[in-house]
Amino acid sequence: MSALLTPSATGAVATRVLTQLRRDHRTLAMLLVLPCALMSVLWWMFHDLPGEGFSRLGPALLALIPFIIMFLVTSVTTLRERTSGTLERLLAMPMGKLDFLLGYALAFGLVAAVQSALAVGVCVVLLDLSIAGPVWMLMVVAVVDAVLGTALGLFVSAFARTEFQAVQFMPALVIPQILLCGLFVPRDALPRVLDVISEALPLSYAVDAMQRVASSGRTGEVWTDVALVAAYAVAGLALGALTLRRQSD
Amino acid sequence: MMKMAVTVRALEVVRGGIPVLRGLDFGVASGEVTGLLGPSGCGKSTLMRTLVGVQRVTSGEVEVLGAPAGAASLRREIGYVSQQPSVYDDLTVTENLRFFARILGVGDERVAECLALVALDGHAHRIVGRLSGGERSRVSLAVALLGEPRLLVLDEPTVGLDPVLRVELWDTFHRLADDGAAVLVSSHVMDEASRCDRLLLMREGRLIADGTPSGLLDRTRAEDIEHAFLSLVRNEEAA
Ligand SMILES: Nc1ncnc2c1ncn2[C@@H]1O[C@H](COP(=O)(O)OP(=O)(O)OP(=O)(O)O)[C@@H](O)[C@H]1O
Numbered sequence: 001m002s003a004l005l006t007p008s009a010t011g012a013v014a015t016r017v018l019t020q021l022r023r024d025h026r027t028l029a030m031l032l033v034l035p036c037a038l039m040s041v042l043w044w045m046f047h048d049l050p051g052e053g054f055s056r057l058g059p060a061l062l063a064l065i066p067f068i069i070m071f072l073v074t075s076v077t078t079l080r081e082r083t084s085g086t087l088e089r090l091l092a093m094p095m096g097k098l099d100f101l102l103g104y105a106l107a108f109g110l111v112a113a114v115q116s117a118l119a120v121g122v123c124v125v126l127l128d129l130s131i132a133g134p135v136w137m138l139m140v141v142a143v144v145d146a147v148l149g150t151a152l153g154l155f156v157s158a159f160a161r162t163e164f165q166a167v168q169f170m171p172a173l174v175i176p177q178i179l180l181c182g183l184f185v186p187r188d189a190l191p192r193v194l195d196v197i198s199e200a201l202p203l204s205y206a207v208d209a210m211q212r213v214a215s216s217g218r219t220g221e222v223w224t225d226v227a228l229v230a231a232y233a234v235a236g237l238a239l240g241a242l243t244l245r246r247q248s249d
Numbered sequence: 250m251m252k253m254a255v256t257v258r259a260l261e262v263v264r265g266g267i268p269v270l271r272g273l274d275f276g277v278a279s280g281e282v283t284g285l286l287g288p289s290g291c292g293k294s295t296l297m298r299t300l301v302g303v304q305r306v307t308s309g310e311v312e313v314l315g316a317p318a319g320a321a322s323l324r325r326e327i328g329y330v331s332q333q334p335s336v337y338d339d340l341t342v343t344e345n346l347r348f349f350a351r352i353l354g355v356g357d358e359r360v361a362e363c364l365a366l367v368a369l370d371g372h373a374h375r376i377v378g379r380l381s382g383g384e385r386s387r388v389s390l391a392v393a394l395l396g397e398p399r400l401l402v403l404d405e406p407t408v409g410l411d412p413v414l415r416v417e418l419w420d421t422f423h424r425l426a427d428d429g430a431a432v433l434v435s436s437h438v439m440d441e442a443s444r445c446d447r448l449l450l451m452r453e454g455r456l457i458a459d460g461t462p463s464g465l466l467d468r469t470r471a472e473d474i475e476h477a478f479l480s481l482v483r484n485e486e487a488a
């Protein structure tokens with residue numbers, strides 16, 4: 001048996017993914033600049049309105065962005081890896097499946113850390129978003145959230161034959177979570193059935209965590225949410241490992 | 250006696266409900282270059298995928314270097330070049346090779362050696378996506394050579410190459426075989442057959458001949474392998 005996990009192979013996958021990203025200047029720029037721009041638009045929207053619209057929605061948006069972006073980026077990249085034959089080549093080599101999955105998670109987790117550091121920085125310094133808890137916790141939530149997006153993206157890429165199909169998993173798996181995460185209607189005000197569903201969806205906890213850091217700063221509750229999101233990410237990676245088959249028909 | 254790197258018995262593979270390999274028995278010897286020839290769609294790539302262990306087998310036995318095909322112990326021992334180049338288009342040649350070298354656990358000095366073997370030392374820092382088709386497939390070949398495999402499975406590695414380069418690559422294959430590796434090369438260009446120590450001729454999922462090029466020519470009284478193939482097909486259809 002080859003080892004389940006070799007740190008050097010995991011590192012090699014992560015470095016490679018990051019090198020590929022670095023080559024793609026436009027994607028890199030969009031990954032880093034877009035979240036800041038979107039947060040600014042949100043701030044602007046509420047600028048002339050009474051109430052605390054930006055403080056209420058800002059943290060939620062900080063949770064949504066890394067999840068959505070990493071989900072899309074990962075599902076398309078891994079699909080490309082499947083269709084180009086590089087995944088098959090890697091699986092015929094002494095590479096553990098976990099090396100592949102964790103390599104991706106590591107690379108995109110790192111990108112998410114930089115991405116959310118910028119977005120949080122813009123929110124706190126320029127846009128006066130008030131954060132009751134420690135600011136670095138927003139980033140922890142963002143990174144776990146991004147890893148969740150990556151894990152789900154890796155998983156669904158197994159069920160897509162084309163890039164078109166891969167992108168369609170976004171309305172199927174991501175938009176329902178956005179609808180039910182408490183952003184539009186507070187979760188306890190949802191009809192019973194939808195409330196139960198929302199409790200089973202990982203993004204609900206990610207949004208909760210962000211909002212808790214911003215409003216109360218009770219870190220104990222935040223860690224519980226983070227742990228739940230992380231558990232979903234681990235489950236997603238495990239499911240992803242099941243879809244990586246060394247043999248095909 | 251020759252050492253067999255691959256032994257295949259009664260191999261059958263069904264893909265998408267269609268029998269693609271229909272009862273194959275043969276061996277591939279170490280120290281030789283074996284050519285796998287046959288028309289497009291006859292099952293060459295499927296057979297190679299089976300030896301590498303990435304193709305699900307319907308029935309039969311495939312033993313590779315003393316282990317069943319697909320065994321974890323074989324992942325270091327086999328170099329495989331798929332028909333379409335399996336490398337990262339957005340990385341440079343060296344970045345591609347370094348990445349796979351780290352997965353295989355071989356040192357960076359091997360990267361330069363393999364680049365030289367496929368005559369790509371001049372392109373080390375170019376982005377693979379901006380190379381020509383033949384250059385790209387040589388990057389893929391270089392990756393397969395990294396681990397100094399005991400079995401090399403090369404699916405049409407010389408397509409799109411000029412005659413000079415083709416001769417050079419065939420020389421490389423023979424050098425690797427002289428060093429003890431088993432080299433299996435597929436092609437549907439019959440004029441490459443004469444460069445092989447041994448030939449497997451395939452048609453519609455079956456082997457129709459297995460022997461040395463000269464043996465085949467003698468047996469069929471043909472002037473070249475292309476005519477030998479045609480005469481074997483005619484004999485088979487008459488039978
Ligand atoms: N993924 C697949 N699913 C179902 N059938 C397949 C698949 N890939 C190939 N086949 C079928 O298997 C048969 C053999 O294909 P294979 O690719 O092994 O041929 P080949 O000899 O390598 O051809 P070529 O010289 O054109 O590369 C073909 O009839 C093909 O249609």
Ligand SMILES: [Mg+2]
Nearest residue numbers: 293294332404
């Ligand atoms: Mg083929």
